[in-house]
Amino acid sequence: MRPILMKGHERPLTFLKYNRDGDLLFSCAKDHNPTVWFADNGERLGTYEGHNDQTAKLWDVKTGKALYTFVFDSPARSVDFSVGDKLAVITTDPFIEKTSAIHVKRIAADIKDQTDESVLVMKGPRGRINRAVWGQLNKFIISAGEDAIVRMWDPLTGQEIMSSRDDDNHKKQITSLCLSTDGSHFLTGSLDKSAKLWDSRTLTLIKTYVTERPVNAVAVSPLLDHVVLGGGQDASAVTTTDHRAGKFEAKFYDKAS
């Protein structure tokens, strides 16, 4: 297997996502220009230009046209569409005096009807909320972030339905969260050097994967019983230690053991 190197961003990458078919790869970076690539050959298909701070934008994948801009009063951190694409959940960071929040927006079938209005805004967790995703049949929103607690919210009432138990919790900030393909379980990665697999109906802890370094990113294999943890030391410590001590590696674990 030969790696395909895709060059195009001018600032560090923040997020990668394949489309459902797997033929397109979308990349985001701090340079404000989301880019789409052919997954097969790494050829750049186009960029989505015109993004700015403290907003979430809805784009037309095909034409690259910005359809709508949701404006927030603090930086937007993550987005996720519900099953059926009728709703989107967007998290925003704590900023100056604003606390972090989870916003639910209705995505109109016709862009002419799209409004900026949030269906719901949920607040409560302290610190940044790094991810919020839709749970089973859009009945939940699952969030995780700096306070190290996994929470489930009711997207109709905005109430917190449940949160992970104290003994199960991560000990440090949760950096990433990834849902399995069928939505039955999800994986969280944390700076406490572990990743945890949770049941997405009951929020029971299924497995804990202990590693030797802070976990920055996690992924669940869509086909096999594998999970992948990517990690390394804090960026601030990189220059102070030998490159091998940093251990920037991806580790594969068998889900079951």
Add this chain to the structure above:
Amino acid sequence: MAMDIEATAARLGVDLSQVDWDSIRLPPGEDFGVVSDDDDLMEEETLEFDQGFGNIVVVDNLPQVPKEKFEKLETVIRKIYGQIGVIKEDGLWMPTDPATEKTLGYCFIEYNTPQEAELARDKTHGYKLDKSHIFAVNMFDDIEKFMKVPDEWAPPETKPYTPGENLQHWLTDAKARDQFVIRAGQDTEVLWNDARHLKPDPVYKRPFWTESFVQWSPLGTYLATIHRQGAAVWGGASTFNRLMRYAHPQVKLIDFSPGEKYLVTYSSHEPSNPRDTHRVVINIFDVRTGKVMRDFKGSADEFAVGGTGGLTGVSWPIFRWAGGRDDKYFARIGKNVVSVYETETFTLIDKKSIKVENVMDFSWSPTDPILALFVPELGNQPAKVSLYQIPSKEEIRQKNLFSVSDCKMYWQSTGEYLAVKVDRYTKTKKSTYTGFELFRIKERDIPIEVLELENKNDKIIAFAWEPKGHRFAVIHGDNPRPDISFYSMKTAHNTSRVSKLTTLKSKQANALYWSPSGKYLILAGLKGFNGQLEFYNVDELETMATAEHFMCTDIEWDPTGRYVATSVTSVHEMENGFNIWSFNGKLLYRILKDHFFQFSWRPRPPSFLSPEKEEEIAKNLKKYSKKYEAEDQDVSMLLSEQDREKRRLLKEEWESWVNKWKKYHEEEKLEREKLRDGEVSDEEEEYEAKEVEYEEILDVHEEIVSFDFEQ
């Protein structure tokens, strides 16, 4: 607990808010079924020295003077006591008789700190002001104690004998395992090294067991812990009980005598006058009774090791013990003297120190009462290394050395050889080169041999004797990758000459770790070499294995020489923890622990077997080991069986969980379709990349083209 009290109070009609809790006194020995969990705490508190009047001394036997001479006497006293410490403002009080206005012949002096007061007592008790006035100085706090002493002697009570625990029970482990202690985070833990099961087996764990470090006694009987109030030792047959405590406020360092009869403790205290040097307090305790056998107090300068370049600070241990298990002698170095004490009376041998002009360093033979001293060059006098027999203090051997810049002494573990590494100046004095003086201590007249490296300019990076053996290893060289040479003090054809066995070229090593039973050696590349390990067999002169424990900071062989522990302590941020290896370099298991501070094997006392018996066992090892090999086999079979079983169960559990979900997922299929407005997108197909040619007419443009007919 509080609920119980409230309920009981309500039943008895007691208004709790009216109760003065402090006035309640329980009958002695009664706790009404309430077990206090702060017993330990309260006990420890009583140990803290009383802040009351600990800083006041009473000076008796002063002259009784009339009013006119009061001021003069006061000046004299102030001069004597002001030298020792800072007397508090209004801290000198000399009472007078109101009738005669004469002084009463005593006074009180209050210092800033109890340490100064104690020093004043120690230094001036017995001070001769003149023939008829010899000072009697006491601590103010002690006066009350002395008053209580009954005038008549009563025989001490004889306590019935209570048998103690077997403190060496760990040696009787049926699996012949060894123990080790680790400190990580707030926990200190003792574990068995269960190499068969490839994991440690817990023995005892306690959070906040010590305030700084822990230390095994040399024969492994005790584990010492360090606290604000003093040191303590722990041990026992099945667990770790506190066996004895040694009060020494702010103790910083400890050292056991080799036979673990005595414990030396050290503390250093800020002077109240910042211009003074630190005050040093050293106590020597009897380990079993807890009694202070001797104490030493003074300024840090008095305990600093002398040297040509002035004081080099206190180097621990200040008192070094003579070898052997009988703990008979200990010694320290001072300015131009070496003071040797014996433990019968805890005083200097012959009541005087050995005078050696300019002495810089000394060391004991590990087995015999022989002292080796190093004296550097001074004026016309050459440098020398001398051996002294104790207690006769007779110089039994001396070697003069010229152009010496430094010397370091290395004793072989059974006291047979002494190697002195001598750094000498070259003729130009610009650089130094190194050679060795090898003493054969057990031979008649102690012959000395000189060994120089083939390349005289090579720097010596490390030197180590083979324990119980006759070989040594040297890391030398100027290159980034140094060489390692092995020498023997006796080879088959040359029994009384040193000879080289081999040299290994360009190794990534800077430290040597011999197995305690000899024969095997780890060539370690620590620090700059990032934790390279080479397991080397010196009998066969071959490498058994090479490995790496990345960033490894510490290496320690177990006392039997069967296993090695390598650890990364908290000097590094990442990968803290330890690895256990077999003697031949096979990684057995690896434990990661954040904030890992210390790893220490529990030492074993020397074997009771005679060398002949040991040799006999070594010869018939095959016969003896059969039984153990069979056991090993069984355990490893069982382990892999258990491991497979565990995996199978995990797999099954996971599959049943997945299947349950699949069912739900199937059931919810319709709901999902509804959410997607009837789109069926559950079934996934692989996408196909198709190339589609797509033509679009952008523009149609007509243009008249002129023809040229001249072909």
